[in-house]
Amino acid sequence: MRSGLCAQLGFKQETTVGTAVTVDKFLPVNSFTPTLAKSEVVSEGIRGCALTPYTDDSVVVGRAATAQMNVDVRSKLFGQLLRQILGNVSGPTVIGATPLYRQIHTPGDLTGKSLTFQVGLPESYSTTVNPFTYKGAKVTNATFSCARGGTLKLALDLDMWDEDTATALAVDTYPTGWEIFSWAGFTATIGGTPTTTTGRTTLAGGTTIKGLRGVSLPFALGLATDRVFAGGGGVKSEQIENAMRSYTGELDVEFADRAQLHTLFSAHTTTALQFAWTGKTDVGSGNYAALRITYPQTKLLTGSPGLSGPDIIPGNTTFRAYGDPAEVNPAVQIEYESLDTTL
Numbered sequence: 001m002r003s004g005l006c007a008q009l010g011f012k013q014e015t016t017v018g019t020a021v022t023v024d025k026f027l028p029v030n031s032f033t034p035t036l037a038k039s040e041v042v043s044e045g046i047r048g049c050a051l052t053p054y055t056d057d058s059v060v061v062g063r064a065a066t067a068q069m070n071v072d073v074r075s076k077l078f079g080q081l082l083r084q085i086l087g088n089v090s091g092p093t094v095i096g097a098t099p100l101y102r103q104i105h106t107p108g109d110l111t112g113k114s115l116t117f118q119v120g121l122p123e124s125y126s127t128t129v130n131p132f133t134y135k136g137a138k139v140t141n142a143t144f145s146c147a148r149g150g151t152l153k154l155a156l157d158l159d160m161w162d163e164d165t166a167t168a169l170a171v172d173t174y175p176t177g178w179e180i181f182s183w184a185g186f187t188a189t190i191g192g193t194p195t196t197t198t199g200r201t202t203l204a205g206g207t208t209i210k211g212l213r214g215v216s217l218p219f220a221l222g223l224a225t226d227r228v229f230a231g232g233g234g235v236k237s238e239q240i241e242n243a244m245r246s247y248t249g250e251l252d253v254e255f256a257d258r259a260q261l262h263t264l265f266s267a268h269t270t271t272a273l274q275f276a277w278t279g280k281t282d283v284g285s286g287n288y289a290a291l292r293i294t295y296p297q298t299k300l301l302t303g304s305p306g307l308s309g310p311d312i313i314p315g316n317t318t319f320r321a322y323g324d325p326a327e328v329n330p331a332v333q334i335e336y337e338s339l340d341t342t343l
Helices: 079-086 262-267
Strands: 008-013 031-042 058-072 087-094 101-107 115-122 129-147 153-160 162-164 186-190 193-197 200-204 212-220 246-253 271-284 287-302 317-321 333-338
Touching: 008 079, 031 115, 058 129, 058 162, 079 087, 079 101, 079 115, 079 129, 079 333, 129 271, 193 287, 200 287, 200 333, 246 287, 262 287
Parallel strands: none
Antiparallel strands: 008 115, 031 058, 058 153, 087 101, 101 333, 115 129, 129 153, 129 162, 129 212, 186 271, 193 200, 212 246, 246 317, 271 287, 287 317, 287 333
């Protein structure tokens, strides 16, 4: 086959930022759209009646690449991607006597953390699958989303140092026995009391968000992506943080209970939110793979219902997560419980 059906996507955590490694983790991917940007300078020095610059008047002074990636979140292989989004991870630690392992991801330093990506793209006029390899990849934006009746999706915006087509195409292999997280295992709660013990934040006493039809959870990471210096050959240095992070969310929800959302929005009350996806397969002793995103302290930013006809009134609400003044609970935590024994 000579279409996208034969494409592949692999990645691996780099030991040194910007030094490419051989990818060894492969995910079924919905889309991966890279863009190579060349910075060209053209000299327009006058030379005897020349009406255009000549080919030797053009020079490339810099190269960089970006990409947008979209995948369905599964119960294996996502630990390294989660680490790139938040920065700090503990685990994986086995849960009880089962083969399930818990990773706890919290906000931490992103310095020294990067990935190599390789996408294989088939030519339409041959059987060749061309490898495009990208080093020094960092996440600038990430969004988890789940709509009614759909899967949990992760969209990533990537900033990368350079593109290489000389590296050989890695042999893709995929796990077995993994699950896609979906609407069928999705729960969402608001309120309750967050508690952080030995690095893990749990939420007690929350109530189910009524009338929820979907959720979008963006993570915006402020990175300086233009750090190009003399001696670097036009290739950037490590992207480092230069702005505060923004952890936000949007709830697609009916106006089901004024006290649950609108009252908190109007009063600017701090509240906890948790969104969880659980697998359907018992991996042992009643344990199931899971991904939980917990925001111990949020403010609802919008949430005014409005009448526009006879249909059910919408109560769409947005929120932002904040740090804890007491510095006990993190601004956000992602728990990933999978069969992965390592990141």
